[in-house]
Amino acid sequence: MKFLQKFDLKFRGLRNKGKSPLLRKLDLMHESSLKQTVKRNYSDYISRLEAEYEARNHRPKYLPRSTSEKFKYNGSFHEAVGKVFLVAQFFAMMPVKGISGPLPSELSFAWRNWRTLYCLLFILSTLTSIGFTSYKVFNGLITFNNIEPLIFRGCILLVCVNALMLAKKWPALMMYWYEVEQDLPQYQTQVEKSRMAYTIHMVMFVGMMLSLAEHLLSMISAISYSNYCHRTDDPIRNFLTTINDEIFYVFNYSVPLAMWGKIQNVYSTFIWNYMDIFVMIISVGLAANFRQLNDNLLKFKGMHMPPTYWSERRIQYRNLCTVCEKLDNAISLITMVSFSNNLYFICVQLLRSLNTMPTVTHAVYFYFSLMFLIGRTLAVSLYSASVNDESRRTLRYLRCVPKESWCPEVKRFTEEVNSDFVALTGMKFFNLTRKLVLSVAGTIVTYELVLIQFHEDTDLWDCDQSVYA
Amino acid sequence: MKFLQKFDLKFRGLRNKGKSPLLRKLDLMHESSLKQTVKRNYSDYISRLEAEYEARNHRPKYLPRSTSEKFKYNGSFHEAVGKVFLVAQFFAMMPVKGISGPLPSELSFAWRNWRTLYCLLFILSTLTSIGFTSYKVFNGLITFNNIEPLIFRGCILLVCVNALMLAKKWPALMMYWYEVEQDLPQYQTQVEKSRMAYTIHMVMFVGMMLSLAEHLLSMISAISYSNYCHRTDDPIRNFLTTINDEIFYVFNYSVPLAMWGKIQNVYSTFIWNYMDIFVMIISVGLAANFRQLNDNLLKFKGMHMPPTYWSERRIQYRNLCTVCEKLDNAISLITMVSFSNNLYFICVQLLRSLNTMPTVTHAVYFYFSLMFLIGRTLAVSLYSASVNDESRRTLRYLRCVPKESWCPEVKRFTEEVNSDFVALTGMKFFNLTRKLVLSVAGTIVTYELVLIQFHEDTDLWDCDQSVYA
């Protein structure tokens, strides 16, 4: 035993040989302070672990189980989006069973389920609607402006079909995500756990309210327009003819057809807004998970942690990357449609903004609609960019790992975070980051300038043609 | 001996000194489970190796040798492209002997071979054709639209000459590639081995069929056009005069000249399509090789593998990179011509799309042709981008190497995959990746918008001039 102590001493002696007394003293001081830090950090870590363990086992017992369960969040994404997807199901999206259940294991998809049939019915209805629109568009002049209803309905169809495909994969996807989430370092308080759900509900609520307001304004504007042009004496008939002009371009006026057209229109408008909200919600979920990991790293920032700690975090980070990639593969078509659709509509609206508005109602509707469109596009961009931002933030904490705690695991973790690029993409053609916002803005300005070139003040509010998206 | 055991124990003791009992217990549990995993993985790997060895030696014997040989793929690129290049040789491309032989060692190139002479003859014929075209173009108005036949024929010439240069290097290139391929971890089943060949044949078949359809449509369109304008009473003469207007701009009508013009036209159209298909085929081959490597890494993903395993894979990866670079150097001029040609033609076609079509036949041909062009360009882009995609996928498996198996070799491999950029290029001016597709699309849209600016609805279907590519 003694031999080894001597060996140790000898070894230290060898190491210190080349140093001046001043430096050696500094080293000693440094070493002793280091030891204390290590000890403090270790015990700190252990006591925290124990506290956490306690906290998990000794939950408050005075509440009756049903109540406590009801208000308790497990903080999973599946749980958070339950209600949002229930609303979506009402509008023929996301035909998956068990969407509001507490666990993703209850999720299931079947072709013979009424949800799926409902969804297929709506796709059929959209196809018919596209048929009418194409007929009208191809019989007229094809311009950047006139093909707008066709592009609108085409995007709706694309998203619907893709949502059906997605629904098939959804149960497996959610199971995987749920497992990864459960493996993450858990938040201690209910407030922290419910944060993601709160953000998601707010995004859905605000988005839907604005979309509703925009739709109502659009109806008011259409009513005033149809009365101004009034072809018949029946104001309701005028209104319904106006908004379904592609149907009554083919058939004579009939109430059931008009009703179907209106319902189709409401559903389409919902889905048009919903696809943006959907991308936002997924982004919020992913970013929240990365934040959960980062918050844990922040808690132990600058402390001396054992290699196993870093190894665990690295694997959790890796899992989140995999979740992000799987989700991206599943939804990237929707993302692509959402972005290009918004880009196209902003350009069309800006082009129209050059014309003079016939009435104040139109002006109010038009500018509200344009602002909503730009705001929504910006929101989608920034929310989806936040996934990338959060995933990069991990690096900040890794930079502060103290010298003594620097081990191969930390090194590997750092290199992986550094070289991986975690972000949602538009079919891998472009990444959704903050830089994209600038490019999109630049593109819009450039296109606008080019569009202005063509511009001659044509009377888009002519009674013989109407443009309502 | 005992001394060492004590030493060992002491050493462990030292390591564990700083840890709390809880952590020590966790470490022990971790260690024991680790040992089992390692053991399992090792034996797994060994048994697999043995199974592979068995599989190689004990092939099914009940089939007569000839039959078994006939249906057996060795999975090499050389074998897969044999038939494709046979077709190409019929159209004066790729004048290499032994292209359909089982081994690349049979390949040879000679200037005095009939294939080479055939190829040189076609180049001469193309040169003559370019002469006629130049004469006609430079005697007329030079516009973006009118120089199209010249650019078309110029590209054909460039590709032909380059293909001849390539043929010289081909035997050495294939030998190198074959050796690298043989060194890769082999697939076990015939299905997996034949996958690359199947894809290549499909690309060739679909490409050729669409190209044929497009050519027939172009002929029908030309016939209807020539009859509409009919200069003489002979419909065949009208047709041949129409499609060879650059020849009969100089000479009087004669059947042999018209025949030569038609044949030249057929060959040119084939080569025009073939250059895109060629780039696709090379890309499919390279991507398949990277996939072969990745599939092996996937098989052992997350397992505890010995350093020699990683070292082998790294060298294989390196070899594939070298193959990719050598091929890129050899074909990058063709890639460049293919891309810029497609870009130019899409722009020209989009410009023409602004004009009204004289007949339905023209409209059908025109839109089919435009769709085919855009689709082909997209296919070339995506297939060539897949090389880069596959080469990056390796990283995904390296990220999952368990902590215990992390060694300098894995680290080196990871860093190399991370920092190397493996992709086909257009003469190193641009890399063929998925991002390129977006840039190309953006460029097309921008050019289109600029082209529209110049546009005045000129009657391109005027009988005094004809435009057939």
Added chain:
Amino acid sequence: MKFLQKFDLKFRGLRNKGKSPLLRKLDLMHESSLKQTVKRNYSDYISRLEAEYEARNHRPKYLPRSTSEKFKYNGSFHEAVGKVFLVAQFFAMMPVKGISGPLPSELSFAWRNWRTLYCLLFILSTLTSIGFTSYKVFNGLITFNNIEPLIFRGCILLVCVNALMLAKKWPALMMYWYEVEQDLPQYQTQVEKSRMAYTIHMVMFVGMMLSLAEHLLSMISAISYSNYCHRTDDPIRNFLTTINDEIFYVFNYSVPLAMWGKIQNVYSTFIWNYMDIFVMIISVGLAANFRQLNDNLLKFKGMHMPPTYWSERRIQYRNLCTVCEKLDNAISLITMVSFSNNLYFICVQLLRSLNTMPTVTHAVYFYFSLMFLIGRTLAVSLYSASVNDESRRTLRYLRCVPKESWCPEVKRFTEEVNSDFVALTGMKFFNLTRKLVLSVAGTIVTYELVLIQFHEDTDLWDCDQSVYA
């Protein structure tokens, strides 16, 4: 003890086994020279450290304390910007108490302080001014050119509000920065310490002088314009009506209103220039700090330094990165406004440059103003890019670390410098680097070319409308 010497010898023997005598000799020579270098470097370092220590303790004593204190710089950013911010406070910016104190600990912000109230008063005044301007703009034709006063005043308001928000955070921010600065390796001489302050004062002085010159020229130009158009006989009234046309579009002429308008105009012009200067000053400060670190690295470049040296430098570098990030978060809105504002104004001015000037006075003012604008934009770009340039320069010294001194700490430092991107940003949408200058120049040229397209020589100097920014 002897045992270990033998062990050591044995070990060396093992290592040298594989080498030829020639190589072994080379190794020996190398080793001995190395030892000498190490020794020399070490003693060099120690003696320098001691000299520094001496220099700190034995300051010149012949100067009376008050004088020596007065001329002594501690080299901190807080100290350097004291006077600059005092001037800013006079123009209702940066309402923080203790701005000219020697230590940042004296800084404080309070809502009830007269500085804050002064600032709020100015914001209110700006709001009123924006009201008048909006009324005038929206009652006229809205063009790229006409909305200029609105954009000008909007930007002023945005910057003012943001400056108020910044003032709240300023004390904490400065405290943090001061601590980081004190921790950096200090300069030895007063000249080196005062360099940053000198640069900052020069930037402020030159910027303010040019801005003053521009404002005076603008007044002369306005006077000549108002006299040329003379509506009344009173030249002063003419002048004041001209520059406050948005007020007297609503109200009748009154001297107090005109006075308020003029003062508001002077303040706005100051702030418009100040926001650019502010970004420059922050950049100068950050770049100077990085240079301080780099100068220390340069001093010991190529020497054999102990790991603790590198560890210290790494942590200092890390701290500077954190300072840069914190500052960027605080000021990035101002940066964004400053850049986009300059971009817009350059475009508008270039558009106006196409018109013929009515008088020589106008031409002189116009071209001076344009040159000033372009020069200022370039200066902001280059100063803010220097932060990134300086942060990258660290790498140059790390590349020269000798082989023997290469340790994990140097490696980590190198990798961090290599992979981190330190720069001011425009709300994280774009980074301020030298490459940005090229993009900005490119954008301006492109926009200019597009603007020229719209251009018809309209008489902007018509007496019925006036444009003075």
Added chain:
Amino acid sequence: MKFLQKFDLKFRGLRNKGKSPLLRKLDLMHESSLKQTVKRNYSDYISRLEAEYEARNHRPKYLPRSTSEKFKYNGSFHEAVGKVFLVAQFFAMMPVKGISGPLPSELSFAWRNWRTLYCLLFILSTLTSIGFTSYKVFNGLITFNNIEPLIFRGCILLVCVNALMLAKKWPALMMYWYEVEQDLPQYQTQVEKSRMAYTIHMVMFVGMMLSLAEHLLSMISAISYSNYCHRTDDPIRNFLTTINDEIFYVFNYSVPLAMWGKIQNVYSTFIWNYMDIFVMIISVGLAANFRQLNDNLLKFKGMHMPPTYWSERRIQYRNLCTVCEKLDNAISLITMVSFSNNLYFICVQLLRSLNTMPTVTHAVYFYFSLMFLIGRTLAVSLYSASVNDESRRTLRYLRCVPKESWCPEVKRFTEEVNSDFVALTGMKFFNLTRKLVLSVAGTIVTYELVLIQFHEDTDLWDCDQSVYA
């Protein structure tokens, strides 16, 4: 002693414990083959070193010293550019003494040297010429096309002044470069050593010949133009008036003034071409040095080299990077002027290409001039990109370092090559790489399309105005 052997054996035993017999056998085989390789490589390396040593000492002795010296290249850049700079000095560039001496230590710069005075005289002459040109330009209409002579002369002045500044730094710069070059692994044969000099001479020769041809064509074109418009009966006077129209816009015709104008014009044309050639020559020199290093790495590619080998190479690579940076700092203004000048002139020429040429002489001159311009720009781009290409090629050899030879030095070398970006730059605003060529081409096409927009076929060959660059 025995104890250690046992220890060693035990240790090996421990290592092999976990392996199966099959793997152990593989390991043994691998190890023995490795040993042989190492031995072979080592002895290979040593014998090469000795051979090199021999080769250096035992030079052929049968040649008389004077002759052998005369034909012997030391392969340095200084030696290679001697004659090129002699020519440049004749045209008032590079006023450094001792430019054709064998060693850079003989270089010197003095303000009072006749070369410097000559250079200053030319700058004065250029300034006068700019004065005349400005007077003419500002008295006429200012368009993209008309300011061309001013931009041409301005660039010449800028380059001249910068060349003078460069001349001051040149001796120190060359000394440093020479030392770095001497430290590089030397080529063995005279052919290899003279390669760089040969390339540089060819670049100079071809560039000058083409430039001469272009100048002669320009003169012929001017003569034919002046005779066509003939103002007087004297053809020489007509010619001299034509090419010096900015002088005779102010003064009456006089022969000495006309002579001065012509000489000034010849010198300017030389410098205009020389600045591109200069950038090419520097690029050739740098690329050649990187190639020298790479050729050495290629020689030992895949071999087992000692760490000192890698360490040497790394330091040599580092030195080359420093040389590249120093040179870039010195010449980047010239690079910038060269690039932007070429870009501007290509755009102007393309714009002019839209006009119809009055005579065949003009057409020949015009298209030759345009081709020369585009070719020169491409050559500058590709030569300067080759520096970056060569510096990246080092990585290829580092990727092939065998596993056994992988040491921290190789790792560090790899990481440095990987992360450093070695290239000439345009004032650090853009890097000269192959990607730049594409951007430049894209920019030219875009500008051309925009320029076409403005285009109305104005008669640029009108007798009242002349445009000769």
